Amino acid sequence: MTKNQDLYSEAKKLIPGGTQLLSKRPEMFLPNEWVNYYTEAKGCEVFDLEGRKYTDMISAGIGTCALGFADDDVNAVVKKAVDRGSMSSLNCCEEVELARLLTDLHPWSEMVRFTRCGGEALSVAVRIARAFSGKDKVLFCGYHGWHDWYISSNLASDKSLDGHLLPGLKPSGIPRQLLGTSVPFNYNNVEEFLELSKKYEDDVAAVVLETVRNSPPNKDFIDAIRKFTAEKSAVFIVDEVTSGFRLNVGGAHLIYNIEPDIAVFAKAMSNGYPMAAVVGKRKVMQAAQDSFISSTYWTERIGPTAALATIEKMKALDVPAHLVKAGKAVQDLWKEKADKYGIQIAVEGIYPLGHFQFLADNPLLYKTVFTKFMLSHGFLASTLYYASYAHKDNHIQGYADAVDETFSKMCSMSGSEMMSFINGNICHSGFKRLN
Numbered sequence: 001m002t003k004n005q006d007l008y009s010e011a012k013k014l015i016p017g018g019t020q021l022l023s024k025r026p027e028m029f030l031p032n033e034w035v036n037y038y039t040e041a042k043g044c045e046v047f048d049l050e051g052r053k054y055t056d057m058i059s060a061g062i063g064t065c066a067l068g069f070a071d072d073d074v075n076a077v078v079k080k081a082v083d084r085g086s087m088s089s090l091n092c093c094e095e096v097e098l099a100r101l102l103t104d105l106h107p108w109s110e111m112v113r114f115t116r117c118g119g120e121a122l123s124v125a126v127r128i129a130r131a132f133s134g135k136d137k138v139l140f141c142g143y144h145g146w147h148d149w150y151i152s153s154n155l156a157s158d159k160s161l162d163g164h165l166l167p168g169l170k171p172s173g174i175p176r177q178l179l180g181t182s183v184p185f186n187y188n189n190v191e192e193f194l195e196l197s198k199k200y201e202d203d204v205a206a207v208v209l210e211t212v213r214n215s216p217p218n219k220d221f222i223d224a225i226r227k228f229t230a231e232k233s234a235v236f237i238v239d240e241v242t243s244g245f246r247l248n249v250g251g252a253h254l255i256y257n258i259e260p261d262i263a264v265f266a267k268a269m270s271n272g273y274p275m276a277a278v279v280g281k282r283k284v285m286q287a288a289q290d291s292f293i294s295s296t297y298w299t300e301r302i303g304p305t306a307a308l309a310t311i312e313k314m315k316a317l318d319v320p321a322h323l324v325k326a327g328k329a330v331q332d333l334w335k336e337k338a339d340k341y342g343i344q345i346a347v348e349g350i351y352p353l354g355h356f357q358f359l360a361d362n363p364l365l366y367k368t369v370f371t372k373f374m375l376s377h378g379f380l381a382s383t384l385y386y387a388s389y390a391h392k393d394n395h396i397q398g399y400a401d402a403v404d405e406t407f408s409k410m411c412s413m414s415g416s417e418m419m420s421f422i423n424g425n426i427c428h429s430g431f432k433r434l435n
């Protein structure tokens with residue numbers, strides 16, 4: 001056992017589920033052999049408890065650190081904010097400055113509320129929508145966090161959230177009275193949306209969707225949502241927690257000419273420091289005044305300070321252009337190497353948020369084997385790649401060489417050879433109770 005494994009064994013005894021985030025569970029990557037913990041992260045390099053160095057070609061901190069880990073410019077202003085008091089009995093000026101910046105970046109919007117995490121920001125957005133419309137029902141598409149309004153959709157059937165990023169999210173602990181309050185629909189499926197909007201017509205408070213994840217939104221899909229929400233005074237909410245600040249500086253909805261009533265941001269906007277924003281039209285946002293939405297640490301200073309510095313740097317260096325270029329290079333090399341060795345894969349995702357799937361009888365076995373080989377080459381890698389500004393040509397070239405070697409070995413391995421290579425421990429695919 002290594003220090004990393006020992007600590008995780010202890011964690012599972014002390015922390016139900018082992019970690020605070022499903023996507024950081026070692027079982028999602030390489031059970032019993034994943035790196036688990038870090039001591040230092042800088043740029044795209046990470047050191048584990050044994051002092052080993054890895055290059056992060058996986059999620060750049062679950063999509064938070066688009067500038068790279070511990071960015072010097074962001075850290076400099078954060079350190080100053082810490083020294084000058086990150087908390088006081090008064091409000092911080094930076095939140096007003098950030099509200100001004102976000103409404104300038106999104107000219108259709110006029111007001112902003114802040115939280116510190118993506119899921120809670122979505123909960124605030126849905127609360128505002130319900131307060132504004134006086135209605136309850138939410139139609140949604142995509143992943144939106146752990147809160148009751150969202151997971152309650154699985155009360156109807158354990159399967160209703162499958163296909164919305166994380167399969168198998170259990171509604172245990174969610175009041176059964178919420179059954180039927182949130183209803184999922186599939187991305188770009190106009191007929192399905194029209195059917196639902198007809199069925200629930202006057203009961204819909206909000207339509208919530210991730211602007212983009214795998215393929216761009218079709219115009220008729222967006223037009224149908226916009227028409228319905230406008231006619232029925234429902235609130236059109238785009239969730240930009242993951243899509244925001246990657247294709248452009250701001251929400252991806254700007255690129256696709258979508259005019260929502262609310263856009264929600266988190267993750268990349270503050271490069272690893274907790275920050276989230278609910279940006280919206282004045283007439284809708286004012287409903288926040290009729291509902292109690294208030295939390296102590298939503299007033300601290302580090303989040304808005306980090307967001308201002310991150311957004312400024314993204315603008316100055318055109319970071320999204322770099323993310324698109326790096327992401328395209330990685331998607332291209334996955335396809336090229338897979339073709340070279342006759343491995344069947346399907347690649348998806350906008351360039352900064354790419355992923356692939358092994359088209360095999362047991363894709364999770366392939367995924368685990370891939371992860372283990374890549375780890376032996378010094379890469380934190382899986383079947384996804386979130387681009388960061390810290391990924392330069394040399395990192396991508398080193399990664400390409402490691403993928404080449406990995407695929408060259410995998411293409412001639414039998415299923416049983418793969419199983420023994422990973423000691424029979426296949427990675428998990430979604431939410432599951434840990435023993």
Ligand SMILES: Cc1ncc(COP(=O)(O)O)c(C=O)c1O
Pocket residue numbers: 117118119120122142143144145146210239240241242243266267
């Ligand atoms: C689109 C989207 N919405 C909401 C969330 C939830 O954000 P958080 O994990 O910060 O609560 C995520 C997280 O991955 C996300 O991708």
